[in-house]
Amino acid sequence: MIKYNIAVIVGSLRKDSFNRKLANAIVKLGPSDFTFKQVQIGDLPLYNQDDDANQADSVKRLKNEIKAAQGLLFVTPEYNRSMPGVLKNAIDHASRPYGQSVWAGKPAGVLGASIGVIGTALSQQHLRNVLAYLDVPTLGQPEVFIQVKDGLFDEAGNIGADSKQFLQNWMDRYVAWVKKHAA
Ligand SMILES: Cc1cc2nc3c(=O)[nH]c(=O)nc-3n(C[C@H](O)[C@H](O)[C@H](O)COP(=O)(O)O)c2cc1C
Numbered sequence: 364m365i366k367y368n369i370a371v372i373v374g375s376l377r378k379d380s381f382n383r384k385l386a387n388a389i390v391k392l393g394p395s396d397f398t399f400k401q402v403q404i405g406d407l408p409l410y411n412q413d414d415d416a417n418q419a420d421s422v423k424r425l426k427n428e429i430k431a432a433q434g435l436l437f438v439t440p441e442y443n444r445s446m447p448g449v450l451k452n453a454i455d456h457a458s459r460p461y462g463q464s465v466w467a468g469k470p471a472g473v474l475g476a477s478i479g480v481i482g483t484a485l486s487q488q489h490l491r492n493v494l495a496y497l498d499v500p501t502l503g504q505p506e507v508f509i510q511v512k513d514g515l516f517d518e519a520g521n522i523g524a525d526s527k528q529f530l531q532n533w534m535d536r537y538v539a540w541v542k543k544h545a546a
Pocket of ligand 1: 375376377379380381382383439440441442443444445476477478479480481482483
């Protein structure tokens with residue numbers, strides 16, 4: 364059986380991040396031939412083009428993890444109507460040096476949860492623009508804009524009953540789409 368490794372990139376460094384909880388919960392809806400691994404972005408230096416010829420070990424690690432993945436899953440908050448700087452920093456790092464981006468061609472899912480009513484819609488839209496430039500195809504539908512409310516997660520940290528069917532459908536579509544890209 365072919366195995367698919369998915370690199371999960373969470374756009375929040377917060378200890379009790381809703382988006383990390385969402386990432387941890389949604390991967391449990393994936394099939395047994397998919398392995399999801401969160402990549403660290405909190406220890407990356409601030410991107411500085413002067414360092415392109417001598418990338419930090421944490422940057423090399425990130426790039427190797429993206430290279431080894433057959434797909435990407437971004438789960439991000441919205442900060443001031445865009446993606447958090449830590450996420451953009453990670454994307455910039457792994458796009459460089461020029462000509463050595465590791466992003467191109469990796470199919471990506473984009474999800475997000477926020478306390479606001481638009482549920483990260485604008486953050487996701489900005490992220491999709493950046494990913495389009497980097498030649499990362501993104502799953503267009505279904506879109507997932509989650510407003511955090513009581514019951515989103517159950518006591519064990521799984522997706523709560525009200526959202527489970529919707530997110531299982533998203534996962535099924537994502538899985539089929541990653542397989543199509545790998546074929
Ligand atoms: C710097 C900053 C900017 C924010 N801007 C937005 C925003 O534009 N839209 C929104 O819905 N929530 C915004 N929020 C609130 C976040 O939705 C909330 O903090 C959320 O818990 C962040 O995700 P996390 O729990 O995964 O860290 C902002 C929070 C911070 C700290």
